[in-house]
Amino acid sequence: MIEKEKFLSRINLFQSLSEAELALLEPATPMEVVKRGTMISSPHLKQKRLYLIKAGKVRLYKLSADGKELTIDLLGTGHVFGEIGSFTISPTNMYAEAWEDSVICSIDKGQFEELMLEKPRLALHFIEIVSNRLQEVEEMMELMAYGSVRQRLVYLLGRLCEKYGGECQTDTPEWIELAVNLTHQELATMMGCIRETVTETLHELTVEGMVKKAGLRKPLWVHRERLKEAIGLM
DNA sequence: GCATTAAGTATAA
DNA sequence: TTATACTTAATGC
Numbered sequence: 001m002i003e004k005e006k007f008l009s010r011i012n013l014f015q016s017l018s019e020a021e022l023a024l025l026e027p028a029t030p031m032e033v034v035k036r037g038t039m040i041s042s043p044h045l046k047q048k049r050l051y052l053i054k055a056g057k058v059r060l061y062k063l064s065a066d067g068k069e070l071t072i073d074l075l076g077t078g079h080v081f082g083e084i085g086s087f088t089i090s091p092t093n094m095y096a097e098a099w100e101d102s103v104i105c106s107i108d109k110g111q112f113e114e115l116m117l118e119k120p121r122l123a124l125h126f127i128e129i130v131s132n133r134l135q136e137v138e139e140m141m142e143l144m145a146y147g148s149v150r151q152r153l154v155y156l157l158g159r160l161c162e163k164y165g166g167e168c169q170t171d172t173p174e175w176i177e178l179a180v181n182l183t184h185q186e187l188a189t190m191m192g193c194i195r196e197t198v199t200e201t202l203h204e205l206t207v208e209g210m211v212k213k214a215g216l217r218k219p220l221w222v223h224r225e226r227l228k229e230a231i232g233l234m
Numbered sequence: 235g236c237a238t239t240a241a242g243t244a245t246a247a
Numbered sequence: 248t249t250a251t252a253c254t255t256a257a258t259g260c
Contacts, residue, residue: 148248194249196248196250199240217239217257
């Protein structure tokens with residue numbers, strides 16, 4: 001129990017709540033362990049909840065008309081997702097699946113709304129998170145519409161770097177390790193292109209010294225400065 | 235081993 | 248760029 005309260009305080013959304021308030025919230029947020037590949041929420045579920053990722057990673061995706069998956073976002077520990085009433089924290093018709101074995105807490109829509117009424121600070125915080133997410137999606141949409149695969153990949157790597165950039169080695173501080181293992185196929189579903197194109201483009205970026213990889217199924221390393229430079233040119 | 239998965243390559247549309 | 252197909256290497260059972 002205590003452990004879960006601590007976790008709730010780590011969730012970005014609940015930063016503004018006191019310990020006592022978190023204790024109050026605790027019973028309303030059941031915790032669930034989900035295995036990789038498990039569907040957490042789909043558009044067909046009637047019960048709307050807000051989900052909090054305690055551990056692991058969750059992939060949000062939509063299905064295109066011809067059944068292809070388009071990954072919208074990959075969320076890690078501390079992130080929230082879910083549709084809450086008329087305003088959503090992510091686009092509708094969204095599927096959420098556990099991308100790794102994960103631990104998820106959730107709170108009922110109604111309970112969360114009541115909580116926001118009581119705690120204006122929390123509501124403000126929620127708005128901030130939602131609008132940040134919206135901004136990200138808008139930026140990505142623009143690139144998807146007008147950018148080349150190369151531009152999209154560079155941008156995507158930049159975002160992943162900010163989100164999942166791990167510790168860098170002391171001798172090579174400019175190289176950042178991405179703490180997510182993404183296959184070319186997975187990158188492709190995030191960018192809306194095919195795997196082979198990602199393979200080629202990634203090779204291009206490797207030659208230019210923007211990324212490097214030790215081998216198959218090894219993490220990807222990103223040269224932050226060169227990447228930023230490339231983003232700046234877009 | 236054998237099947238599966240990820241990645242590299244080639245060629246046509 | 249994409250679709251399709253074939254090859255290679257690594258991984259798991």
